[in-house]
Structures are given as structure tokens and as C-alpha cells.
Amino acid sequence: MEEQLEELFPFLRDPKQEVRKLAVEHVLSFSTSQQFIPVFEKSKKTVVRDLKKLLTDAPLVAHDALKSLINLSLNAPILTELRDESYLITLVTLTVVPTSVLADLACMALSNATKGSEIAAMLVKGRKKGGKTTSHVAALVDVFVKGEGKKYNLKAEFNFLANVFANVTVTSEGRALFLAEPPTQQGTETPVPLLADLAPFVEHPDIIRRGGVISTIKNCLFDISSHPSLLSPSGPYNLIPRLLLPLAGPEDLSEDPQSLDLPPELQLLEPTKAREPDPVLRRMLVECLLLLATTREGRDVMRGCATYLVIREAHMVETVEAVSEEMEKVVDFLMRDEEDEGDGGRGKGAQD
Template identity: 30%
Template sequence: MEHALNDLLKFVQIGARLDLKALAVEHVLGLTGTPEGLEAICNNPALLVSLISLLDDTSIPIAKDASLCLVNIAAQEKGANELIKVDLEQSCPPLQRPPEDIVRQCLTHIFNKDSKLADQCCMILSNLSRPSHLIEEIINVIEKSGKSFDELIEVFTRIEFNKNARFHYLGPVLSNLSQSQRVRRYILDKEKCVIQRLLPFTDYKDSLIRRGGIVGTLKNCCFESEFHDWLLSDDVDILPRLLLPLAGPEEFDDADTDKLPLDLQYLPEDKLREDDPDIRTILLEALTQLCSKKVNRELIRSKNTYLILRELHKWETDKKALLACENLVDILIRTEDEIMEDNLKELQVPNDLATKFDKFNSEL
């Protein structure tokens, strides 16, 4: 296969004859659908650089096929590593100009209002940022690219930014990158109002990818305990945004309803819960993070959160989501006298119990 790829290489590049280039790229795309093909392509730096170059090919069909090749390559951790680490100058075919690195290439298309590859480049960036050890490097490239996270959020939140693209996969990009404290601190900057612009997408019906990406981003931000008071305050009001996707059409008496956040009062009869169990689990885990301090637990209880969780627990069938729900309920139904700890994150769990809990969770 290595010899075959080397034979194809002269056609998989800018300037090759159009018909032969189209066939060669199509063949490479087929190879990315097999483990053996992906392995061979990842071991061919010159081919990787040529595919990155073809993102700028004047033929849109060829550029799209090249982008789909890169989506598939980046989906594997080894492929993501090779695409980020490849030496562009050394591996560039003779007489060809080295392309920009793949992250900058993706950003160029994402910020180009007329690009027909913006969505594919969002998918590439989403896959590249999945391995945790590549996240900081990708953030560095973004910060040095001349573009800011402010602009990236602007593209994501403006649905009509590019008539050729939907930008749903920027959701997972933000979720992946928000594993870094640098990105979390940017999203949680009280002067920028970033997180307020992301909150409406927790219930975005048109795309599970966008919805899941933002819920993951919010959960990551909830690991920053010092911001919990602000997140739960009227300035952000994150609680109803996390609870609303978990709520169903159940009716409650007026006394219970009045205690709920306004957005959860008198929901319509056709109100549906979030249908993806992974997203439900992430929402519950985010809420659990917000319960770390006593003052916030009391606020969350006062909003009748237990009522929503009780009905969710009756309805839920996914084991992982059930466990997440039970963990959260277990905190909220206890009195503070029973908990006897202001900050649960400071609670020391004995090693033998931690091991037992981990094993129990894994079995579930």
C-alpha cells in the first residue's frame, strides 16, 4: 500500500491534472474508511501535507474530498497527532509551496463567509481537539492566528454567518477546548458575556451536535468553583438552562410550581425531555458540580430542583443517566446538618472507599 500511495502522491497536489487529481483524491478518501488505509496514510507525511494543501484547491469537489479525508484521518488519535505535528516544509512535495498548518487552514475557512468548506473544517477541528494532549497546542495556534475566541463565538452564535455552513461542529470544538482552564476563564469572563450567549443552545432542537457541544462546554465551566455564585445569580441564571432540557410535561400544584424558576413554570403538554442520554447525563453532572458549596446547594433546593429530578428519575431508563440523577438527588435531599461540609470538593474520601465507588460506577 505504501508504494501505491507514493504513486498516487504526484496526483494528490495543487497543479496536478484535474481528472487524475479527482480520481486520486477519491481513492485516498476510500482508503480512509479502512484501518489499514488510515495507518498507511498516517505514515506518509508527504500525503498528509498534500491533502492539507488541497483545502485550497480551486476545484470545490476536490477540496471537499480532501477535507473529508482529513476529517477521517483526524478522527483517529494517531492521525490527529500526525496532522498537528507534521513538518510542512520538509514533507512538502518538490516544487510545491508548503501550506499553512491544518489548524490555521481550518480557521481561514471558518472565518470566510463564502467558504464552502467551513463545516468540514469545523469537523476537522473538532476531531483534532479530541485528544487532550493536543488541546493546549491548538489553543496556542488559534491565539497566534490573528483571530480571537471572541470572533469564533461570534461565528458560532450567528446562524446566518455563512449561507453554505451551519457551524454545528463548533459546539464540540468549544467543548473540547474548554477542558483547558485558559478557555474556561475566557468563557467565564464577567465582562465579556460569553456564557450568556451560549446558554440558549442547551435546548437547541435543530442539532444534537451543537446542543451536546454547548452542554459539554457548560459542564467544563462548572468545574471552576469560584464562579458558581455568579453562574447561579441573575447575571447568568444558569440553573433553568440546565434544568429545562430535563423537564417533561408534568403538572404540579400551584405551590410547587411557584417555587420553580420562571422558565420551568407551566410547561406545555407537548414538552419533551432531552432525548440523548449522554446529554442528560452531562446536564446532571454540571448541576452536581454547582452543588459543591452550601450556599449554592441551598439556592438550588429553594428553586424546587428536586421536583424536576424526581419526575426525571421516574422516566429515565439509561443506567448512566440514572446514576447521575441519583447522585445529584442524594445531595439535595440531605440536610446541611447531615452533610456537615461547606464545600464538598474539600471532602476527603478514604482510598478504599474511592476505589469501591469507582468500581461500582464502572459496573453500572
């Protein structure tokens, strides 16, 4: 079978479309099996080059070529052949065009590609054309927000873009881009930072979308200088209620005096209110709170929002030890003695 696969590769560039279509169908079926990955690795330069060219072919051919590239990009040596700007631009174009039938597949391909720092850096850098720089990331955030529930493209939901944003914000440049205050244009609404556009999706029904957004928020929280803006109730984020709401349950807390301090978003919750069901995401939400608790200002804001009350109730019903341990760390921060004011506002014993 390995020899048959190698003999198949040249047909990807056959002048007849029906031959290319048949060839890429077979390549796609082989790309799903680890048994044949060494064959792809051996011819990776030509195979990847030919598959990328097929992305502009007839829709069915392009579909199978893109699915093949998604499968193959899970292999690190083959991924190196995908780290070029032309491939990135093709994927971004396939994502943002409203009539694209390959938009969701392009999102998946971007998710895999941006695991490599080079493509992530290219995405952050954007594209210079005619003396102006076009932001790829801003365009992707725009369709991610507008396209939820197939409102932008009837063939796409764009959920996998959340993983792209998470990959990009692993880098300091990516975090800076998502946290940057965009310029205000006269006669238009005041724009908000890219991260503020994503924050409302922390409770989205789709686990890929909300998980990628939570991961993006966590990455951005490593920029300590951004915490005051992220914490401000009057700012574009008001992040504490966003993080606490998925951790809150249906308990009636009205008899607890601290409940008066709960943000409006966490008061009078429905009896059917459910907590985040995925333990990995629950832990990530708590880790976000831990990062905010590394500054005195963060701890004070969290205390003022009755964060302890929400964490206490969540801890009582938590069944995963790793999540419980992270909750206990948050409580330790909130219950600490803040007498030492001589540490630049970070508080005694704050973690780095």
C-alpha cells in the first residue's frame, strides 16, 4: 500500500480535474492513518505543495485537499512545510469570505497551523499592502463574533477560531494585540479591545468555542499590567463576573450577608443554573482567578464581588480533586492577611 500511495502523489497535479479529484480523495483516506504518515513525510515537500495548490481548485477538490492538510498538520515534520505566508493568507481568506463553503475547515487548519510559533507570529504581524497593515487577527475576531450561530456564513460556525486565538496569545505579541486599545474613529462607536469581544463567550454551549475563549483570557492574564483594566467594573471587560458566572450554581444565597456584594450578573440565578460541566475548563476558570489574585488590587476587587461565596459553594460540590485544590488556593489568597503594604501592591507572599 505504501508504494501505491507514492505512485498516487503525481496525480495531484494532473491537468484533468477528474483525475485530481480522484487522487485527492485517495490521499485524504490515507492521511487519516498513522501507518502511512512516514510515506507522507518522505515526500512532504511535493505533497504539501500540491495539496496547497488544490485549495483554489473546484470546491470538492479543495475540500478534500484541505481536510488532508488538516490531518497531516498534526505531524510536526509535515507542519514545517505549512509555515508560509501564502498558505496563511489562503486560510484567512477561506475563513472570512461570507460565501465560503470551506470556512470551518479553514478554521481547523488555522488552529493546527498556529500551534507553530512562526505561523502564529505571521498572523499577529498581519499583511502589509499599499502602505497599510491589514490585521488578520482583527478580521478573524470579527467573523468569530458575527458568525456565531451561522449568522455570518450559513455554512460555518467559526468555533475553532477560539483555539487560534488561544494559540496566538501564548506569545507576548499576541497578548498585546488582544489587549490593545483600538483607535477611535470620528463618528463611530467607541471600539473595544479584541479580548473584550471574546469575553461574552465563556458560557457558550459549544465547548470548543468557550474553551478556546477561556484559554485566551487566561493567556492574557499573564500580562499583569493589564489587570486594572480587566478588573474595572466600568471598563470593557468587567472580568470577575464573567469568570464567576460559569462557576456559579443554582444555590439560593440570599440569606448570606455576603450575597449583597455579588455582581448583578450573579444575583437571582435560575434554579436550573448549571456550572461549567467540563473539569478542565472549570480548572482553567479558577486559574484565571488565581492570576488575578496575584495583585492586591485584584484580591480587593474579588473580595468586593463576594468571590469567596461563589468559590465556597462550587468547592462543596466539586468532584475533581485538581479543581478543588485550585479553588482552595483562591480562598487562601482571599483570606490572607493584607497588613504588609510595602511590596508594591502585590501583597505578602504573592505568587509570580
